[in-house]
Every structure is written in C-alpha cells, then in structure tokens.
Amino acid sequence: MADDKKAPDPPKPAPKSPGFWRETWVRFRRRPGGMLALVYVVFMALVAIFAPAIAGTKPVMCKYKGHLYFPAMGYFNPKWENPIFQKDRFRKRYTPAKFKEKDPDSWVIWPLVYQDPFRRVGGEEWPGQPENPTGADGSPSRYNWFGTNQQGKDVFAMMVHGTRIALLVGFVSMGIAATVGITFGAIAGYFGGWTDIIISRLIEVVLCIPALVLILALLAIVEKATIWHIMAVIGLTRWTGIARLTRAEFLRLKQSDYVAAAKSLGASQLRIVFKHILRNGLAPVLVPITFGIASAVLLESGLSLLGFGTPPPNPSWGTILREGRDTIQQTWWLIVFPGLAIFFTVLAYNLIGEGLQEATDPRLRSDD
Amino acid sequence: MRSTPSTSADNTATDEGDSEGHTTENKEIFEPLEEYDPPSLEELDASANWQDRKVAYGRDLLRERLKDHPPLVSAEEAMALKNDSEEANEKIYSVMRQLPESDDQVDWDATWVHHLSGDLKSLNPLMISASVEMELLELTGISLIGFDADFEKFGMRQFIDSWQTSEDKLMDKFVLRDDLAWSDGEPVTAHDFVFSFQTIMNPRVTIPAVRSGTDKLRWVEAYDDHTLVIFHKQALASNDENLVFPIVPEHIYKDSVDDDPTMETSQYHLKFLNKPVTCGPYEYKSRSRGQNIILTRRDDYWQKDGKEIRPRPYFKEIRCEVIIDPNTALLSLKAGDIDDCRLSAEQWLTQTDSQDFYDKNTKVRGMEWTEFHIVWNVKRPYFQDPKVRQAIALAFDHQEMLSSIFYDLAPAGLGPFHPTGWMASDKPEAYQRDLDAAEDLLDEAGWDDSDGDGVRDKEINGRLVPFRFTLLSSTTPNSIKVCTLLKSNLDQIGIQVDVKPTEFTVLQDKSLKHQFDATIAGWGTGTDPSTLDNIFKTGGGRNYGQYSNPRVDELFELAQAEFDRQKRAEYYAEIHDILWNEQAYMWLFYRPTLFGLNQSIRGFNFSPRDPYGVSPGINGIWKTK
Numbered sequence: 001m002a003d004d005k006k007a008p009d010p011p012k013p014a015p016k017s018p019g020f021w022r023e024t025w026v027r028f029r030r031r032p033g034g035m036l037a038l039v040y041v042v043f044m045a046l047v048a049i050f051a052p053a054i055a056g057t058k059p060v061m062c063k064y065k066g067h068l069y070f071p072a073m074g075y076f077n078p079k080w081e082n083p084i085f086q087k088d089r090f091r092k093r094y095t096p097a098k099f100k101e102k103d104p105d106s107w108v109i110w111p112l113v114y115q116d117p118f119r120r121v122g123g124e125e126w127p128g129q130p131e132n133p134t135g136a137d138g139s140p141s142r143y144n145w146f147g148t149n150q151q152g153k154d155v156f157a158m159m160v161h162g163t164r165i166a167l168l169v170g171f172v173s174m175g176i177a178a179t180v181g182i183t184f185g186a187i188a189g190y191f192g193g194w195t196d197i198i199i200s201r202l203i204e205v206v207l208c209i210p211a212l213v214l215i216l217a218l219l220a221i222v223e224k225a226t227i228w229h230i231m232a233v234i235g236l237t238r239w240t241g242i243a244r245l246t247r248a249e250f251l252r253l254k255q256s257d258y259v260a261a262a263k264s265l266g267a268s269q270l271r272i273v274f275k276h277i278l279r280n281g282l283a284p285v286l287v288p289i290t291f292g293i294a295s296a297v298l299l300e301s302g303l304s305l306l307g308f309g310t311p312p313p314n315p316s317w318g319t320i321l322r323e324g325r326d327t328i329q330q331t332w333w334l335i336v337f338p339g340l341a342i343f344f345t346v347l348a349y350n351l352i353g354e355g356l357q358e359a360t361d362p363r364l365r366s367d368d
Numbered sequence: 369m370r371s372t373p374s375t376s377a378d379n380t381a382t383d384e385g386d387s388e389g390h391t392t393e394n395k396e397i398f399e400p401l402e403e404y405d406p407p408s409l410e411e412l413d414a415s416a417n418w419q420d421r422k423v424a425y426g427r428d429l430l431r432e433r434l435k436d437h438p439p440l441v442s443a444e445e446a447m448a449l450k451n452d453s454e455e456a457n458e459k460i461y462s463v464m465r466q467l468p469e470s471d472d473q474v475d476w477d478a479t480w481v482h483h484l485s486g487d488l489k490s491l492n493p494l495m496i497s498a499s500v501e502m503e504l505l506e507l508t509g510i511s512l513i514g515f516d517a518d519f520e521k522f523g524m525r526q527f528i529d530s531w532q533t534s535e536d537k538l539m540d541k542f543v544l545r546d547d548l549a550w551s552d553g554e555p556v557t558a559h560d561f562v563f564s565f566q567t568i569m570n571p572r573v574t575i576p577a578v579r580s581g582t583d584k585l586r587w588v589e590a591y592d593d594h595t596l597v598i599f600h601k602q603a604l605a606s607n608d609e610n611l612v613f614p615i616v617p618e619h620i621y622k623d624s625v626d627d628d629p630t631m632e633t634s635q636y637h638l639k640f641l642n643k644p645v646t647c648g649p650y651e652y653k654s655r656s657r658g659q660n661i662i663l664t665r666r667d668d669y670w671q672k673d674g675k676e677i678r679p680r681p682y683f684k685e686i687r688c689e690v691i692i693d694p695n696t697a698l699l700s701l702k703a704g705d706i707d708d709c710r711l712s713a714e715q716w717l718t719q720t721d722s723q724d725f726y727d728k729n730t731k732v733r734g735m736e737w738t739e740f741h742i743v744w745n746v747k748r749p750y751f752q753d754p755k756v757r758q759a760i761a762l763a764f765d766h767q768e769m770l771s772s773i774f775y776d777l778a779p780a781g782l783g784p785f786h787p788t789g790w791m792a793s794d795k796p797e798a799y800q801r802d803l804d805a806a807e808d809l810l811d812e813a814g815w816d817d818s819d820g821d822g823v824r825d826k827e828i829n830g831r832l833v834p835f836r837f838t839l840l841s842s843t844t845p846n847s848i849k850v851c852t853l854l855k856s857n858l859d860q861i862g863i864q865v866d867v868k869p870t871e872f873t874v875l876q877d878k879s880l881k882h883q884f885d886a887t888i889a890g891w892g893t894g895t896d897p898s899t900l901d902n903i904f905k906t907g908g909g910r911n912y913g914q915y916s917n918p919r920v921d922e923l924f925e926l927a928q929a930e931f932d933r934q935k936r937a938e939y940y941a942e943i944h945d946i947l948w949n950e951q952a953y954m955w956l957f958y959r960p961t962l963f964g965l966n967q968s969i970r971g972f973n974f975s976p977r978d979p980y981g982v983s984p985g986i987n988g989i990w991k992t993k
Contacts, residue, residue, distance in 0.1 A: 078864070083822035091803060091860035119856045120772060134772045136718040150714060151772050151849055220874055312841075312867050313852035326695065326845065330718050 024283070027359035034355025037348035044345065048164040051075065055113040055157035057121065058094055062108040072111065075161065095125045113154075115144065117161040117315040120152035136330035147333035149323045155337060158315035162338075165316045166345060169231055169300040170293035176235025178289050181242025182278070185285075188243070189250025190273055196247070203240045211237040211299065216308060227310045230303065234296050241288050249281030283360035290353030294346045301342050317342050401569040404587040406599060416539055418532035423523035426983035427679050429516050430973065431467050439463045443992070447967050450721065451731050461732045464965060465973045468990060475968070478991040479685040483697055483706045487658050487690045491644050492631055493614035494568060497577035499892075499978075506986045507663055507686065508646040510556070511612045512542050512596075514983030517975040519895040521608045524983075526678045529594075537603035537931075540611055544594040547677055550617050551651040551666055558590035560647075563618035572629040580909075581610040604928050605936065606898040617645050649681035649987065661688040682971070682990035698964070704728045707966040707991075712846075713777045716962045731964045733777070734974030737786035737893035741953035742839070742854070743913040748885050749828050750837050751913075757951035759809035761799045764857050764954065773849045774957060781955030783948040784891070784900055785940070786976065790933065791897040793941035796948040807861050817862055824862040836864035837885035840878065843869045847888050850956060879912040887912070890959070893976050897940045898928050904947060915952040968992050 018026065028034055052072035053060045058081070060072045065084075071094060074081030085094070088102055099106045114126045123131035129143055131152070138148030138155075146155035188199035215233045219225045253259060254277060262272050303309035304318025305325070312319075317338040324334025406412075439446070439462045446463035449456045468474045488501050493509050496502055510527045523531035529543040548556040565588040568575055584607075586599040600607050620640065621631065628634035632641050642655040649670070650663040663686040670680045689706055691697040694715065701709045702725055711720060711731065720731055744751035751757055766780055785792035810816070815824045815835055824835040841851040848869055855865040870878070878884050889912075894900065901924040902908035906916040920943055927939035947953070961974055971988040972979055980986040 078859075079821065081822065083817065083820050086817065086822040086862055087820075089803075089807070093860065118852075120768070135714070135775060220871065225868065312848050312869065313855065323845070326712075326714060327718055328695070 020280070020283070024356070024359045028355050031355045031358070033351045034359075037351035037355070040344065040348045041352065044163055044167055044348075047160060048167050051160045051164055053111050055115050055117070055154070055160045056111040057114055057116040057125065058092075059108045059110055062099065062106060064099065064106045065103050093125065096127060113145070113156060115154035115157040117153065117157040118313050120148075121154065136327055138331070138333075140333055146337045147331070149320065149334055150327065150331070153315075155320060155333060158320055159317065159338060159341060162315045162317045162320070163341075165227060165300070165310055165314060166297050166341070169227070169234070170297045170349065172228075173231040173234035173238065173296045174289050174292045176232060177239040177292060178242055178285070180236065181239035182246050182282075182285065184239070185243035185246025186250055186273055186278060189247035190254055190269075190277065192251070199243070200247075203243055206237060207240045209237055212303075215303065219308060225311055227314060227316075230300065230309065231296075234299060238292055238296070241292075242285055245285050245288060246281065249284060250277055253277045253281050283356075286360070287353050287357045290349055290356060294349035294353070297342065297345055297349070399583060400571050401566070402586075404599065406587055406589045406597065409591040409595065409597075412534075412539065412541075412597065416532075416534035416536075416541075418534060418541060421521075421523060421531040421533055423525050423528060423531055425525045425679055426514050426516070426522075426985075427467060427988060428525075429522065430984055430988055433517070434466060437462060437465065439466055447730055449730075450726060451733070452721065457733055460730055461734065461974075464730070464732055464970060467971055467988065473992060474682060475991045475993045476680070476682070477684045478682075478968075479687055480683045480969075480989065480991060481706045482686055482688045483701070483709045484661075484688045484690045485694075485697070485710065486692060488661070490632065491642065491652065491655065491661075492640075493616055493644070494564070494573070494575055494578060494631065496614060503980050503986055504661065504663075504688065505614060506648075506980065507650045508644075508648045508652065509614055510548070510647050511615075512561075513608060513611050515895050517973065517982050519976070519982070521895075522983075537607060538600050540598045540600075540607075542596045542598075544596060546594055547672060548647065549668060550619075551646045552617075552620075553668075554617065554619050555593075556615075556647050557593040557618075558596040559593070560615055560618045561596055562588050562590045563622065564615045565613065567616065567621070567625060568613060570625075570629070573625065574630060578613055582613050584610045604898065605931055606896045606928065609895055609899070615647060617647070620645055650683075650686060653685070658690055660690060662686070663688070681987070701725075701729055701964050701966075702727075704966070707969055708972075709964045711962040711964050713773075713775045713960070713962065715964075716777060717775045720964055725964070729964050729966055731962070732972065732974075733963070734961045734979075735779075735786075735788075735976075736959060736961045736974065736978055737789065737976040738890055738959040738978070739781050739784070739786070739955060740850075740888065740890040740957055740959065741781060741955045743879070743884075743887050743889055743953055744951075745882060745885055745913050746916075746952075747882065747914045748837070749826070749833060750835060750885065753813045754950040755809045755813040756815065757954065759806040759813070759861075760854075760858065760863075761951050761954050762802050762806035762809065763861050763863075764799070764854055765801050766799060766956070767801065769850055769853055770957060773846055773853070774960075777960045777962065778957040779960075781957045783944050783955055784904070784953075785897065785944050786893070786958060789893075789897075789976070791937050791940035791944070793944040793948075795941075795945050803861055810861065810863075822862060823864055834864070835862070836866070838866045838868055840868055840870045840875055840884050840887035842872055842875055842888065851888055882912060882914055884912075888956075892978070892981075895977075897936075898924070900924075900943075901928070904943070904952060913952065915947075917946060917950065917952075920946055 047054065052058065052075040056072055056075060058071040058074055060070065062069050062071065069082045069084070071081050071085060090098060096108065099108055114129065115121055120132045120134070121129070132138065132144060132148045132154060134152040135150055138144060138152065140147045144154050144156065146159060148154055184199050184203070188196045211234055214237060215230055218229055218233055222229055259272060259276060262276050300309055300316065301318035301321065304316045305322045309318055310316045320334055320338040324331055328335060440459045441463065443463050446460045449460055451457050451460055484500050486498065486500050488504060489495065489498065490501070493505055496505055511524060512528060513521050513531065514524050515521055523542070527545060527548060529545055532541045533539070544556070544558055550556055565582060565585070567573055568578055568582050584601055586601045589597050589599070591597065598611055600610070624634065624636050625631060628637050631637055643652045646652065649666060651666050653662040653664045655661045665681045665684050670676060670678045689700070691700060691706070694712055697706065697709045698711070698715055698719060700706045716731065716733065719725070744757055746752055770776055770778060770780060780798040782796045782798065783792070787794070810824060814826045817824050819825060819832065825832050826835070839851050839854065841847045848867065851867040855867055858865050875887065879887060879889070891903065903910045904915055905911065905921050905924050923939045923943045927936045930936050930939065961978060963972070963979065965972060968991045969989060970992055971990045973988065975982040975985070
C-alpha cells in the first residue's frame with residue numbers, strides 16, 4: 001500500500017486580525033440605518049452621473065450622417081455637444097422629426113423622460129406629448145411626474161439634474177475643508193510651539209467669519225460667479241472644526257511609542273506625519289466631515305432659497321423651493337418634492353456620520 | 369389735489385416686480401448755483417407780458433373727467449363680480465374710480481391702511497429718491513403745479529391764487545394763498561420756497577435725487593411773502609416740470625443746516641427725524657422703522673373758523689404698513705389688515721380668484737407706460753452693430769415670455785413710448801421669432817462660427833472673440849426668468865449668455881459707470897417726452913448703454929425748442945422709429961398695473977405713471993361708509 005500518510009498539516013497561520021478600517025466597515029455594516037443611508041447616497045450619485053440619460057431632451061447617443069454622437073454630454077459641458085448639430089441648425093432642439101428629416105438613416109437613443117431642466121418643452125417636440133402647462137396648472141401628471149413650475153419647466157428633470165449640484169456641493173466643499181483642515185491641524189499638532197499658537201489663532205479668526213456674509217460679498221465681486229465659487233467659500237470657512245480635531249489627535253499620537261520607534265529608525269517627518277500618525281488619527285475626523293457635507297447641502301439650498309445660490313438657470317433643489325414659495329397655496333409639488341429630497345439627503349449624511357462615529361469610537365461600541 | 373416732489377416729473381428707474389420700494393432716481397453731477405441778481409418786480413411786470421395759466425383743484429378736474437366715465441353697474445353688482453374678463457374689469461374699475469357724489473357718501477372718520485412695499489429711507493422731503501417716499505410726500509407736502517392723467521399741467525388751487533408764465537417762457541410767477549400754515553402753526557411763505565431751492569442747490573447738502581430738476585432753474589426769488597418768481601435757464605418745452613420741488617420750512621432749518629448739512633444727524637435735527645413739520649393735508653403722528661408710518665388729517669389745513677377753505681382730505685388717519693414680502697402683503701389684504709396692494713401677474717391669476725379674496729376685496733387692472741427692456745452697452749464689441757441687436761430681437765421668444773412669465777397680462781414692448789402716447793410712432797411692430805433671419809443677420813455682421821466650436825465668434829483686432837456676454841439681472845424672480853429665457857433662446861443660435869443676478873444698488877452703480885455688457889431695466893414715464901433726452905442722447909446722464917446717433921441728438925434739440933405739440937409729436941415719433949429700428953434697447957413689455965383693493969376703497973384711477981403718480985392720485989382715494 002502506498003504510503004498515503006499525509007504530511008502533517010502545515011501549521012495554520014494565525015488568523016489575521018482585521019485592520020482598523022476593515023473592523024470599522026464590519027461594525028458599520030451592522031447598522032441598518034447607516035447602510036440604508038449609504039445605499040441612498042450611492043443611488044443619488046448614480047442619478048447625478050446619469051442625469052442626462054434619465055431626463056433630458058438631448059439624445060444620449062445617436063448615429064447621424066454616419067457618425068456616433070453623444071449630445072446629452074452637453075448637459076455637463078456645452079462644449080461637449082458636437083458643433084455639427086449647430087451647423088445643421090438643430091438649434092439645441094433635438095426632436096425625432098428633425099432627425100428623420102435631416103438624415104433618414106439616423107437612429108437615436110433618447111433619455112428615459114423627454115423633459116428639460118432649463119426650458120419649457122413645447123407641444124411639437126415629442127410625438128404625442130403636449131406642451132408643459134404654466135402658472136399653477138402644472139400639477140403632477142403622466143408627462144410631468146413631479147409637475148412643472150410656473151414657467152412650465154419640468155420639476156422631475158430639474159430635480160434629477162439638481163442632484164449633481166446637491167452632491168457636488170457636499171463633496172467638493174467638504175473635500176476642500178478636509179484638505180485644508182487636516183493639513184493645518186497636522187502641522188499645528190505635530191510641531192507644536194509657535195507654529196501651534198499661530199495656527200490656533202488663525203483657526204479662531206476664521207471661525208469668526210460667517211460663511212454667508214463671505215459668499216454674498218464674493219458674489220458681488222466675482223464677474224462670473226459659479227457654483228464652484230460657492231463651494232470654495234463653504235470649504236474655506238468650514239475647515240476649522242476638522243483642524244482642531246486633527247490637532248488634538250496629533251498631540252495625543254505623537255507621544256505614542258510607535259512614533260518614537262519610527263523616529264528612532266530615522267523616518268522622515270513627512271513619513272511620520274502622513275504614514276504613521278495621520279492614518280491612525282483620521283477616524284474621529286471623518287465624523288465632522290460627514291456632518292459637514294450635510295450642512296453644506298443645507299447651506300446651498302438655503303442660499304438658493306434666498307436667491308443667492310447657484311447662478312441661474314442651474315436647477316438646484318433650493319431654487320425650486322424658492323419658486324414654490326411664491327405660490328405656496330397652489331403648487332404643493334414645488335415644495336414637497338425638493339423638500340423631501342433635501343430632507344432625505346441631509347438625513348442620509350447624518351446617519352452615515354453617526355454610524356461612522358459609533359463604528360470607530362471604542363467607547364460607543366455596544367457589541368463588545 | 370396733489371403735492372408733487374420735483375423729481376416725479378422725471379423718468380424713474382424701476383425694478384420689475386417690486387417697483388415701489390426700489391424705484392430710484394438717477395444722480396447726476398450738477399453745476400453749482402450761480403448768483404443771480406433778479407430785476408425788480410416792477411421791471412418784470414412791465415416787460416414780461418405775463419400769460420395766465422390754468423389754476424384748478426385736482427379733484428375738480430378728475431370729477432370733470434369722470435363725467436365721461438360713469439359707473440357702468442351699481443356698487444353692489446360690481447362687488448359681486450369676479451374680475452375674470454375684460455368686461456368685468458371695466459365694470460369694476462368704473463365703480464372703483466369714482467369720486468363721491470356728495471359728502472354723505474364719504475366715511476370721513478375712516479382710516480386707510482395703505483400698503484408700502486418698502487420702508488422710507490428718510491421723511492425729509494429733500495431727501496426723497498424712491499417712489500414710496502414720493503407717495504408719502506403727496507400726502508404731506510405741497511407743490512405749485514400738478515399733472516392730470518394726460519400730463520396736462522395746472523396750478524394747484526389749494527396752494528396758489530395764480531400762475532403766470534412770461535411770453536419768452538423764461539419766467540413763471542406764482543401768487544401763493546395766504547391761508548396756508550405749517551403743521552406747527554407758522555405760515556407758509558414764498559421764502560420757504562426760496563430757502564428750499566437754495567438748500568437743494570447747496571453743494572454741502574447731500575441731496576440724493578431732487579437736483580435733477582432744479583439744476584435747470586436759474587433762480588427762485590420771493591418778492592414778498594406771497595409772490596414768487598422762478599427763472600429758467602433756457603426756454604424749453606419741459607420747463608414746467610422743473611417748477612416742482614419739495615419744500616421744507618425755513619424757520620426750522622434756516623440756522624441749523626450749516627452745522628449739519630445731512631439735515632438728520634444733529635441733536636436738533638433728530639427732533640424732526642420721525643416727525644417733520646409738514647405743510648400738506650396730513651401730518652406725521654408716529655413712525656416705527658420698518659413697520660409703519662401713521663399720518664393724521666390736519667384740520668387747520670382744510671378749515672378756518674369752521675369754514676371749509678380747501679377740499680377736505682378724505683381720511684382721518686392713514687396708516688402706511690411696510691410689508692416687503694408680496695405673499696405676506698396679499699395675505700394681509702385677504703385678512704382685511706391692509707386696504708390696497710399691488711399684485712404680481714402670478715398673484716392676479718392664481719391667488720386672487722377664490723372667495724377668500726373676494727370676501728373683503730376686489731381687484732382691478734389697468735395700463736401704465738412703465739416699460740422694461742434690455743440695455744445693450746453698444747461700446748462693447750458684441751453690440752456695436754445694429755444688425756446684432758436686431759438679430760437678438762428676432763431670436764428672443766417674446767411670445768413665450770409674455771405667456772409663460774406674465775400670463776398674457778402684459779403687452780409687448782414697442783419702444784421707449786407707449787403706443788397710446790401722443791408722442792409715439794405707430795410704425796414699430798412687435799418682433800416675431802425667426803431664427804433663420806436672426807442667424808443670417810449675425811452672419812452678415814461677421815459673427816459666424818469660424819472655429820467650429822458651436823459658439824459664434826468674430827475677429828476683432830486680430831483676436832478671435834467668442835460671442836459670450838454677461839447679462840446683469842436684478843434679483844426679482846421675473847427679471848431672472850426673462851434673462852434665463854433669453855439665455856436659452858440665444859444658446860440656440862450659438863450665443864452664450866451668463867446671467868448674473870445683481871443687487872439693485874450694485875446694478876445702478878454698474879449702469880452709471882457703464883461696466884456691463886447688457887442689463888435688464890425699466891423706465892417709468894416722465895410727464896414730457898423730453899425727459900428721455902438724457903437716456904438716448906449722446907453722453908446723456910442716464911445713457912447707460914452709451915447709445916449715440918447724431919440724428920437722434922438733433923431731433924431731441926429740435927423737439928425741446930418747439931412748442932407746437934403737433935410738430936413735437938413728429939420729432940418724437942421719428943426718434944421712436946430710429947430707436948426701434950436700431951434696437952438701442954430690446955424692449956420687452958409694458959408693466960400691467962394690477963391692484964387688489966378693499967371693497968370700501970374708491971377714487972382709484974390708473975394713469976400712465978401709476979395710480980398714485982398724477983393729480984389728484986393718492987389724495988383722491990376715499991372710503992365709502
């Protein structure tokens with residue numbers, strides 16, 4: 001008989017203990033509220049990215065005179081709309097009839113809903129679709145799922161395209177705030193001494209500047225104010241909390257043994273700051289960032305409501321609310337739909353923030 | 369009855385939607401007053417060859433006018449009507465505009481709660497600049513002459529005994545009534561007029577607006593307490609307008625204005641800040657900033673020893689409530705907390721058609737000559753060529769604007785004059801949208817898409833300039849809507865527009881300095897078309913768009929020196945045609961006057977300016993018992 005004696009099993013390697021981030025993720029996953037919120041935000045992000053394919057009047061894709069074109073990209077940047085359509089006098093009004101007339105062999109993939117966030121869709125554009133109602137007559141219908149505003153623009157299309165603004169404002173402004181805040185906080189905490197004193201005073205000064213006033217001043221000065229300017233201002237005024245937390249973490253962690261070990265091994269200061277301390281100190285910072293996103297979304301909506309937000313005709317959620325305010329007793333759909341969207345988005349970010357907080361802070365862990 | 373502040377004779381810049389609070393006058397650089405030694409009264413009387421002018425009570429003139437417009441239905445029938453058709457509007461208006469047939473109909477103890485859409489900056493008559501301030505000055509001030517709804521001038525009988533103009537049109541002589549007193553009991557004399565004129569022209573005093581009429585006067589002289597002669601610099605057809613300027617009491621301010629040229633900061637002046645001494649039908653009772661201003665009837669104004677010496681002011685008290693938000697104002701009207709309120713087209717159509725509105729109120733609509741337009745800065749490369757401006761007018765969807773933004777309540781704009789005005793040309797016709805013609809015109813003007821990026825461009829001084837301009841808008845929602853509609857329309861023919869909503873004061877400032885490509889704006893009408901000369905004449909103070917056409921300049925000069933109305937009308941009609949054909953502005957629409965009124969209000973008459981803008985105007989409003 002063949003010696004089938006197996007070689008003894010190699011010693012099982014000890015199970016790798018999960019890293020900090022993995023552990024956080026595991027804990028976060030156990031919270032249904034947080035997970036639901038995360039799914040919602042991802043869904044919103046998808047809506048934002050595919051907005052032109054969901055609601056629009058420009059073809060997502062078309063074959064025209066032998067070439068493939070993507071006119072819907074014009075919603076992101078007017079320059080991405082191929083000039084051939086301008087030359088052929090389409091005049092930004094793409095209708096099935098026009099395609100048939102100018103090139104019988106063309107084929108077109110249209111967005112799911114033929115409605116435009118920037119203008120009223122007329123009666124002769126889409127076969128069988130009547131023109132959008134104006135005034136207070138635009139209640140939700142087959143053609144206008146969320147109704148139309150007083151000017152006859154479709155609310156659903158505006159909200160779908162407005163998602164991009166809502167998400168961008170949150171992420172970009174808090175991205176700026178996080179970068180600035182973490183950098184300043186890290187420098188102040190790690191180096192201490194005079195650097196710390198100067199940066200701490202700077203933080204206090206910035207804390208005193210109200211973002212709202214700064215935004216209003218900026219809009220008056222800048223020749224072509226865009227949503228990016230507003231995001232920059234929100235970002236550049238909201239970094240102080242993050243900086244303070246980072247600084248505190250650094251003050252604590254720079255005393256720890258592994259930092260001393262890294263130092264004694266001759267690691268450069270940059271390496272210590274970013275590779276060793278920052279990685280371990282990031283968790284508490286994530287929480288104010290998430291809450292900050294929520295408040296940035298609210299601030300943008302509030303600014304738009306007051307009429308100082310995204311420059312027209314950007315269809316931000318707050319702008320729709322503002323339009324609804326004038327006829328609040330007649331056009332409930334101008335208040336309810338954008339109101340709910342803002343509410344759920346802010347709620348989602350807050351739930352994510354809370355989930356992160358409990359998943360990363362050992363004192364809040366309830367499971368062990 | 370009307371007491372007009374000087375500048376209301378002039379065109380007013382108007383902000384769409386919220387006109388009342390935001391209307392301002394322009395500030396022009398003025399030449400300081402030159403000393404003038406007027407001849408004696410005897411010399412004047414000998415040489416002037418005085419010609420008598422009409423002197424009347426505004427109310428009587430209106431009553432005369434209303435004889436041709438009797439009420440079409442009884443008051444009960446009118447109040448039961450809903451204003452949903454032209455016919456219903458005619459009926460309701462015919463009732464609302466009437467003056468009382470007898471004193472018994474008037475509720476003399478009534479309080480009128482009048483809506484103000486913005487607070488007053490100052491109660492001092494010399495400091496007026498916004499139209500709300502002018503409105504109140506109608507009630508508290510006096511003036512020598514007034515205008516009826518056809519802008520016919522007449523002397524105000526309640527303040528003067530006679531008005532004469534010299535044959536060479538360089539002088540006007542007024543004899544004031546001797547029974548007029550300030551609210552503190554001092555008599556109103558010709559010296560008050562002289563003092564007020566001197567103060568307005570005093571360069572140390574910061575006068576925001578009213579100088580734009582008085583700077584055309586050479587001198588104001590009081591020959592005795594009641595004889596006043598006003599000297600003009602030039603004999604112009606528009607001279608009458610300059611005779612109106614606000615009056616302050618000499619005995620209050622004579623010694624103090626030098627110490628405090630602002631007239632409202634010194635301890636002494638502060639006493640009069642919220643309760644100035646007035647000389648008109650009403651005096652101030654109290655004022656809370658941002659909330660309300662309460663006026664009471666001056667009994668010593670209209671009666672003396674129990675005898676009526678002037679038409680009696682209709683209200684015992686007028687409470688002016690400041691409500692800025694239009695929705696709040698409408699809710700207050702529905703609740704009966706205010707008696708009148710200007711409505712937006714939206715409110716007219718959607719929020720005032722139910723019983724909860726008609727319970728206490730009714731509504732009327734009429735026309736005024738206030739027009740809105742887009743100013744092209746013709747010094748910018750884009751708009752130099754009239755062809756480009758015509759192309760834009762062809763590309764803009766006027767019909768969509770009128771229907772989706774103004775719900776067909778506003779008529780299409782047809783140039784600087786209203787088609788019903790005597791000076792208007794009948795040639796201008798509304799543009800019909802024609803994108804092919806627009807694109808052809810742009811190609812002709814050299815704005816084609818030479819680099820093939822979908823945006824039109826033109827080579828200027830060796831640089832390829834893309835057709836992309838900034839359109840300044842005011843922050844009112846309707847202005848923004850018009851601007852974004854234009855953006856979307858022009859995008860279709862390869863022109864990029866950035867719409868920038870701008871605060872009204874910033875907008876004014878940028879307009880004055882010509883720091884803009886294009887901007888949306890509005891002009892209220894002046895009482896005489898010659899007031900348009902500083903808007904369209906080369907280098908005019910309010911020629912924000914820097915438009916220049918030698919023929920237009922010439923025509924303005926010709927029309928100013930001409931006194932025959934027929935000839936003047938021809939000159940102005942030619943100006944109208946030129947401006948329209950060259951599209952100096954892109955005219956958009958005339959503002960409709962839409963008002964919600966309590967059912968007890970009467971005496972409400974529309975005018976080319978606004979319901980309170982001509983005589984008797986606000987002083988003709990009364991309440992039924």
